[in-house]
Every structure is written in C-alpha cells, then in structure tokens.
Amino acid sequence: MRKIEHIGIAVADLEKSNELFARLLGKAPFKTEKVDSEGVETSFFQVGETKVELLQATRPDSPIAKYLDKKNEGVHHIAFDVEDIQAEVHRLKAAGFEILNETPKLGADNKLVVFLHPRSTNGVLVELCQEAG
Ligand SMILES: CC[C@@H](C(=O)O)C(=O)SCCNC(=O)CCNC(=O)[C@H](O)C(C)(C)COP(=O)(O)OP(=O)(O)OC[C@H]1O[C@@H](n2cnc3c(N)ncnc32)[C@H](O)[C@@H]1OP(=O)(O)O
Numbered sequence: 001m002r003k004i005e006h007i008g009i010a011v012a013d014l015e016k017s018n019e020l021f022a023r024l025l026g027k028a029p030f031k032t033e034k035v036d037s038e039g040v041e042t043s044f045f046q047v048g049e050t051k052v053e054l055l056q057a058t059r060p061d062s063p064i065a066k067y068l069d070k071k072n073e074g075v076h077h078i079a080f081d082v083e084d085i086q087a088e089v090h091r092l093k094a095a096g097f098e099i100l101n102e103t104p105k106l107g108a109d110n111k112l113v114v115f116l117h118p119r120s121t122n123g124v125l126v127e128l129c130q131e132a133g
C-alpha cells in the first residue's frame, strides 16, 4: 500500500456538499463522474497527494443509499493506492481479511477497485485502488 488514494464521504445532496467542500478546501472539485455499477455520482477534490471523494446515491439499492438509511452523512470508506491490486487481494485474503470482490472492478477516476468488508477491518470499509492504465 503506497498512500491514501482517497477518503470517500457519503452525502445526501452532491451539489450542496460540493459547495460546502469548495468553501472548506478553497478549490472546486476537479471532476464529477457517475459510476452506474455502484449506483453513485461522485466528485473529487485534490488535497495534496490524496483526494476527497464525495458520493451521492443515484438509486435506492446503491451502497450509499443503504448506508444513509442507517447512518448519517460522513466518512464512508478509506481507499489505499496499491501497485498490484491482484497481489494485494491474495496477500490480504491469506492474512484473513474478507474480500468483497476478488475480481477488481472499474471504479471512478480510471481506477480498478476492490473492497474489504468492514467487519474484517475494525468497522472501516477499505477500498484498494490501482490505476487502470
Ligand atoms: C465510485 C466507485 C468507487 C471508487 O472508485 O471510489 C467507490 O468508492 S464506490 C462506493 C460505494 N460502493 C461500495 O461501498 C461497495 C462496497 N460496499 C458493499 O459491498 C456494501 O456496502 C457492504 C459493506 C458489504 C455492506 O452492505 P450490506 O451488508 O448490504 O449492508 P448493511 O447495511 O446490511 O450493512 C451490514 C453491516 O456493515 C456495516 N456497514 C455498511 N457499510 C459500512 C461502511 N461504509 N462502513 C462501516 N460499516 C459499514 C453496517 O453498519 C452493518 O453493520 P452491523 O449493523 O453491525 O451488522
């Protein structure tokens, strides 16, 4: 794991949260992107070497909609940048972590992504990211 690639924040209203985070960080998001496979619309703010990813649900069965049904807006996941995502999946599986998708899927910002179940990571949803190339 090389660095924190992004921190994912679940929000109810992306437009309002974009304004709030733009005021907080003193800059506009550098991109917005819909990821239909996850049922989310995202926006990204660059903060030094890492990013803040805001996520709004686009449909009721999205993980973000389900999360906000139970919890408040706030930190939803931490994403780590990895050099070889398949090697990390094998390493983490052997170390006893619960991998949610062993086959990496295409996420936002041209990244291949894998998630670890929060029940195996002290209650924190962990995402692994590798540049898709
Ligand atoms: C934009 C693409 C991508 C990127 O490129 O960056 C993204 O970031 S997409 C982000 C959205 N996608 C995901 O989150 C995919 C992975 N998540 C999942 O597969 C599911 O959300 C889950 C983690 C398996 C939970 O789903 P499910 O079991 O159906 O939900 P429950 O509501 O029943 O929760 C079970 C259990 O897990 C706790 N939980 C759920 N989400 C989180 C979370 N984000 N952080 C911490 N804990 C979480 C939930 O509270 C339940 O706990 P208990 O009540 O104690 O059982």
Ligand SMILES: [Co+2]
Binding pocket: 006, 008, 053, 077, 079, 127
């Ligand atoms: Co993410």
